[in-house]
Amino acid sequence: MKITVVGTGYVGLVSAVCFAHWGHTVTCVEADQKKLSVLKTGRSPIFEKDVEEFMRRYAKQLSFTDNCRDACKEAEAVFICVGTPEREDGFANLKQVFAIAGEIADSVEGDCVCVVKSTVPIGTNQKLDRLFFSRAKKGRRIEVACNPEFLSQGTAVHDFLFGPRVVIGVEKGRGAKVLRNIYAGYSGKLIVTDRQTAEMIKYASNNFLALKISFINEIANLCEIVGADVETVARGMGADSRIGEQFLRAGIGYGGSCFPKDTKALHWLAKYYDYEIKTVKAAIEVNENQKIRLIKKARRYYPSLEGLTVAVLGLAFKPDTDDLRDAPSLQNIAVLLQEGADVRVWDPTGYERIKSLYPHQITCCGTIEEAVDKAHLCFILTEWKQVKEFDPARYLKLMQRPIVIDGRNCYSPDAAQKAGIVYDCIGKDRVLPPNWQEELSRPLYLPLDGQEPSLAPHLYQRRA
Ligand code: UGA
Numbered sequence: 001m002k003i004t005v006v007g008t009g010y011v012g013l014v015s016a017v018c019f020a021h022w023g024h025t026v027t028c029v030e031a032d033q034k035k036l037s038v039l040k041t042g043r044s045p046i047f048e049k050d051v052e053e054f055m056r057r058y059a060k061q062l063s064f065t066d067n068c069r070d071a072c073k074e075a076e077a078v079f080i081c082v083g084t085p086e087r088e089d090g091f092a093n094l095k096q097v098f099a100i101a102g103e104i105a106d107s108v109e110g111d112c113v114c115v116v117k118s119t120v121p122i123g124t125n126q127k128l129d130r131l132f133f134s135r136a137k138k139g140r141r142i143e144v145a146c147n148p149e150f151l152s153q154g155t156a157v158h159d160f161l162f163g164p165r166v167v168i169g170v171e172k173g174r175g176a177k178v179l180r181n182i183y184a185g186y187s188g189k190l191i192v193t194d195r196q197t198a199e200m201i202k203y204a205s206n207n208f209l210a211l212k213i214s215f216i217n218e219i220a221n222l223c224e225i226v227g228a229d230v231e232t233v234a235r236g237m238g239a240d241s242r243i244g245e246q247f248l249r250a251g252i253g254y255g256g257s258c259f260p261k262d263t264k265a266l267h268w269l270a271k272y273y274d275y276e277i278k279t280v281k282a283a284i285e286v287n288e289n290q291k292i293r294l295i296k297k298a299r300r301y302y303p304s305l306e307g308l309t310v311a312v313l314g315l316a317f318k319p320d321t322d323d324l325r326d327a328p329s330l331q332n333i334a335v336l337l338q339e340g341a342d343v344r345v346w347d348p349t350g351y352e353r354i355k356s357l358y359p360h361q362i363t364c365c366g367t368i369e370e371a372v373d374k375a376h377l378c379f380i381l382t383e384w385k386q387v388k389e390f391d392p393a394r395y396l397k398l399m400q401r402p403i404v405i406d407g408r409n410c411y412s413p414d415a416a417q418k419a420g421i422v423y424d425c426i427g428k429d430r431v432l433p434p435n436w437q438e439e440l441s442r443p444l445y446l447p448l449d450g451q452e453p454s455l456a457p458h459l460y461q462r463r464a
Contacts (some may be wrong), residue, residue, distance in 0.1 A: 001182055004029065004075040006068060006100050008039060010046055010156055010257075011117055011149050012081030017051055018160040022185030027071040028064045039064040047322040047349060050157040068100065069107035077113045077178055078104050079147075084118050086261045090268040092121050101128050105135040108142055113178045115145045119202055119262060121269050125195035126167065145175040148202030153256065154320030155383045165189045165272045169198025181264035202242035203269075206262040206419075207280050212247040213254045214286035220250035220427025230427025231409065252328045252381065252407035255317030260287070260326040291328040294379050294405045295335050297424050300440070301403050302377065306340035309400065311375040313368060314382025314408070315347040315354055322349030328407065329381045330357075337361055348369035348386060374400045383408035392419035402433075 005016040006029040016026045029034045033047040042059060044051045055062060064250070065071050072078050074287025082096040097118055104114055104421065114132065116125055117137060125146045132142040144167030151159045166183050168190065170176045176192050183190065220230040230250045254260065263284050270277040296303075302308060317327035324330060329345075333354075336343050343362040351364040365371040368390050372378050380387055388410045396402040402421040404411075409425045416423030416431040423431040432440055 001025070001076050001178075002074060003027070003182065004071045004078045005081055006071075006078065007081035007083070007096075007118070008035060008045070008064070008151055009081065009083060010048060011151060012038075012079070013044065013051055013353070014047060014048065014151055014156040015081060015117060015149070017054035017058060017064060017359040018157060019182065020061040020183075021054060021161070023061075024182065025061050026063075027075070028062065029066065029068045029071045030064060031066055031068075031332075033066065036064060036066055048156055049154060049320065056158065066337060068103045072104050072107045072112070073109050075108070075112055076110075077115055077182060078108070078117045079117050080104075081117045083257075084120055084261075086264060089366055091265045091272075092119070092261070092265045094120060094124060097124065097128075098131070101131055102135070105132055105142065106137070108136065108140055111141045111143075111174070113143045113145050113175045115179065117146045117149050119148065119206075119258070119265075120199060121265060122196050122199040122203065125199060129171065140425075142171070143172055143175040144195065145170045145179055146198040147179060148198060150202075150205065152275055153323060154318065161186070163188060165191055167198050167201050168192045169195035171195060203262055203266045206258055207266050207283070209247050210254055210259040210263045210287070211279055211283045213251075213259075214283035214290070216248045216250045217253060217290045217426075218286055221290075223427040224429075227429060228427075229429075233427075249409075250330075251290075251383075252293055252426070254322060255291075255326040255328055257325040263287075291331045292335060293426070294332060294407050297405050298377055298379075300424070301401075304339070305377075307339045309374060310341045311338050311363070311371040311378040311399075312336075312343060312345045313347075313371060313378065313380045313387050314384055315345060315351075316349060316382050319382055319384045322347075322353075324353045325452075329354075332361065332379060332381060333358070343364060343417075344371045344375065347382070348384060369394065369398060369422040373398050375385055376400050376403070378404045380404065380406040380408055380410055383410050392416050392421055392423070395421045396417065 002026045003019050003024050004027045005012045008028050008030045016028045019026050030039060038045045042055055044055060080097055080100050084092040084094060087093040097120060125144050129144045136142045137365055144357050148167055166186055168176060168179045216234055219233060223230040234248035237243050238248055263280050267277060267280050305411055313323055315327060315329040316322055333343055344365055345362055346365045346368050372395060392411050392415050395404050396419055404421055404423050406425040413428060413431045420433045422436055
């Protein structure tokens with residue numbers, strides 16, 4: 001089939017190369033000239049496994065342009081894959097979605113299905129339907145279908161081709177037929193429903209996963225108090241197939257371009273209808289606190305962070321991506337700097353984004369060794385393979401004081417004990433070398449007023 005994909009971010013580009021893999025011909029529309037020129041040379045502007053390989057393999061079926069109107073003219077289906085970022089007031093910003101819809105309405109010359117892949121608030125597809133009804137060229141029929149994505153960064157191509165379900169929200173028969181043809185190469189479960197339900201499946205899925213993470217993070221915090229081990233607790237819970245073992249990894253909270261935005265969007269959508277979705281509100285609150293959990297832990301060793309050298313291992317919101325959107329590292333670095341620490345960061349995907357935020361205030365290091373060298377404290381914020389494989393004994397050798405506070409539980413307590421370091425992770429007993437035990441067993445009456453890191457503007461106050 002002839003498909004147009006508008007937007008070549010994680011969702012758009014991954015969808016495009018996978019449609020090509022299934023034999024379709026795909027035109028991708030990208031307005032950003034810098035990205036477009038990269039795409040035209042056969043390279044991927046996003047850091048995502050398999051995408052470049054697929055671009056090479058299916059080069060003959062893929063083309064890239066900035067001319068949306070031309071690309072939509074004869075398409076049988078146009079996929080909207082543009083961003084729906086968080087607005088100042090917490091709602092999803094639909095400006096780009098409606099701008100593209102306008103272009104589609106003005107250019108489509110045959111019958112066409114406009115498929116919304118961007119995550120949009122419930123009711124948006126309905127609004128687009130109205131727009132096309134009023135604005136499409138005389139005699140042309142543009143049907144709207146909702147086809148949410150369930151792609152995790154790092155495994156997006158695999159998720160697209162082999163994910164457990166494809167959801168299609170349609171109003172009339174033709175849209176379903178076109179989408180069934182497009183997904184003919186997919187062998188998993190196809191769920192065909194109405195558009196509002198499809199929109200809700202997307203939000204409910206992301207919100208439920210966020211909730212699961214916040215739940216296990218609270219259990220982890222409690223584990224630390226009562227002396228239980230959160231990883232074993234998660235394993236014990238997950239063995240029950242009604243609960244499932246995935247998304248029960250305790251840590252420093254969820255980040256990325258999806259969960260933080262989608263939880264807030266659902267919260268505000270409910271509020272708009274005068275309904276409070278309490279579970280989601282709690283998940284958001286727990287997550288905000290969890291993100292700065294390591295700062296709170298650091299105070300057990302250093303009541304003041306002023307003048308300390310702090311190594312930060314990992315900037316990305318999770319491994320195998322270079323994405324810093326809503327990454328816990330941003331909040332942690334902001335607090336460390338605010339408190340006067342000398343921050344040395346390491347991440348294997350480069351420093352472009354962090355340098356644009358802090359051009360002079362932080363040191364970007366080429367290796368883990370360089371980052372931890374002579375540091376008073378080390379924060380682990382992303383569970384990169386390189387960090388997991390880094391011998392804990394090296395911290396003892398290199399650091400000024402071997403205090404490793406791990407937000408991603410990269411090491412076993414046994415390995416840390418053997419290495420002779422202070423190892424404070426999430427939801428487990430901390431490990432202390434014998435000579436540290438006496439001092440650290442004496443209570444410190446903290447937190448002191450005014451010493452708690454300040455959080456971003458409170459979530460539930462509209463910032464507008
Ligand atoms: C997420 C969903 O997993 C996808 O299904 C969805 O399509 C996508 O959002 C989206 O809406 O576009 P993604 O944001 O790429 O995908 O990343 P995840 O792997 O879900 O991780 C999100 C965050 O949760 C990360 O910060 C990760 O570290 C954290 N996480 C995940 C945990 O803290 N614990 C876990 O057990 C799992």
